Amino acid sequence: MNMTDVAERGLVLLGCGKMGSAMLEGWLRTGLPPLSVSVIDPDPSDWLKEQGVQIGGKLPKNPAVAIIAVKPQMMGAALPDVKALGNGETLVISIAAGTPISTFESVLGEDTPIVRAMPNTPAAIGRGITAIVGNDKVAADQMDLAEALLLSVGDVVRLDDEDQMDVVTAVSGSGPAYVFHLIETLAAAGVAEGLPADLAMHLAKATVAGAGDLAEHDDVNPAQLRANVTSPNGTTEAALKVLMDFETGFPPLLRRAVAAAAQRSRELANG
Numbered sequence: 001m002n003m004t005d006v007a008e009r010g011l012v013l014l015g016c017g018k019m020g021s022a023m024l025e026g027w028l029r030t031g032l033p034p035l036s037v038s039v040i041d042p043d044p045s046d047w048l049k050e051q052g053v054q055i056g057g058k059l060p061k062n063p064a065v066a067i068i069a070v071k072p073q074m075m076g077a078a079l080p081d082v083k084a085l086g087n088g089e090t091l092v093i094s095i096a097a098g099t100p101i102s103t104f105e106s107v108l109g110e111d112t113p114i115v116r117a118m119p120n121t122p123a124a125i126g127r128g129i130t131a132i133v134g135n136d137k138v139a140a141d142q143m144d145l146a147e148a149l150l151l152s153v154g155d156v157v158r159l160d161d162e163d164q165m166d167v168v169t170a171v172s173g174s175g176p177a178y179v180f181h182l183i184e185t186l187a188a189a190g191v192a193e194g195l196p197a198d199l200a201m202h203l204a205k206a207t208v209a210g211a212g213d214l215a216e217h218d219d220v221n222p223a224q225l226r227a228n229v230t231s232p233n234g235t236t237e238a239a240l241k242v243l244m245d246f247e248t249g250f251p252p253l254l255r256r257a258v259a260a261a262a263q264r265s266r267e268l269a270n271g
């Protein structure tokens with residue numbers, strides 16, 4: 001199954017908010033015919049109405065794929081709309097944080113091929129990273145299709161086991177917020193040392209963005225990149241002595257933060 005099948009059999013999008021729109025924009029940009037897309041959303045945005053997709057009409061009988069992009073708390077109300085697509089040949093992909101595959105199996109039927117995906121907010125600008133895992137009803141070509149569809153909003157990785165999703169959520173799902181806080185606190189520290197607030201924020205944002213790009217694109221690993229800019233007895237080394245402190249620095253702090261997020265994800269999944 002591939003994008004040609006999607007164009008022919010159709011794609012159903014349940015929920016077209018921030019994430020749904022970002023994905024749809026990518027699929028249309030890469031050539032998916034608008035008329036092959038059927039959207040269900042109670043309050044379609046102006047942007048959506050201009051895309052030439054079908055909104056709120058009758059769903060295709062046997063679409064290649066149905067994407068669930070509503071908030072987890074709306075799931076109970078929204079899922080019955082696509083119940084007819086369960087237990088068949090339609091691949092269901094959910095991007096809802098914290099909703100386990102078993103929830104979809106219990107509503108849509110145990111024989112439904114279901115992929116659970118965890119994207120993150122940079123998906124809005126095509127720079128997300130999404131982890132995917134499927135139940136045993138998902139055929140290899142359907143997994144490839146899920147990956148192809150999610151590549152429209154950034155990078156994709158496959159998990160071996162759904163249990164890994166809690167830690168993935170704690171690292172990449174919630175991770176952008178940690179980086180935003182790093183920007184905030186780096187800027188605030190610059191202000192505390194005497195810089196004007198707007199200048200400090202400009203420096204902090206550009207530094208995080210540039211370093212992130214470098215870490216992603218350079219073949220050298222981040223530890224080596226760090227070592228490369230750390231001259232003995234220099235300014236970077238002075239800061240890193242604080243940040244890399246085994247008891248008070250980043251290592252124990254991020255260890256605790258990620259553990260707290262993973263634990264919360266497990267609690268939410270168990271209701």
Ligand SMILES: NC(=O)c1ccc[n+]([C@@H]2O[C@H](COP(=O)([O-])OP(=O)(O)OC[C@H]3O[C@@H](n4cnc5c(N)ncnc54)[C@H](OP(=O)(O)O)[C@@H]3O)[C@@H](O)[C@H]2O)c1
Binds near residue numbers: 096098
């Ligand atoms: N944003 C992220 O970075 C991110 C990251 C990882 C995972 N996710 C997951 O992605 C999903 C969507 O998040 P989002 O940020 O895109 O949320 P969002 O902007 O609130 O989008 C959800 C959309 O679903 C619509 N909706 C509500 N009830 C519906 C129903 N019964 N039938 C069909 N559509 C319905 C909403 O309409 P109204 O606005 O009119 O209610 C809204 O347009 C969530 O499950 C979230 O956990 C998001």
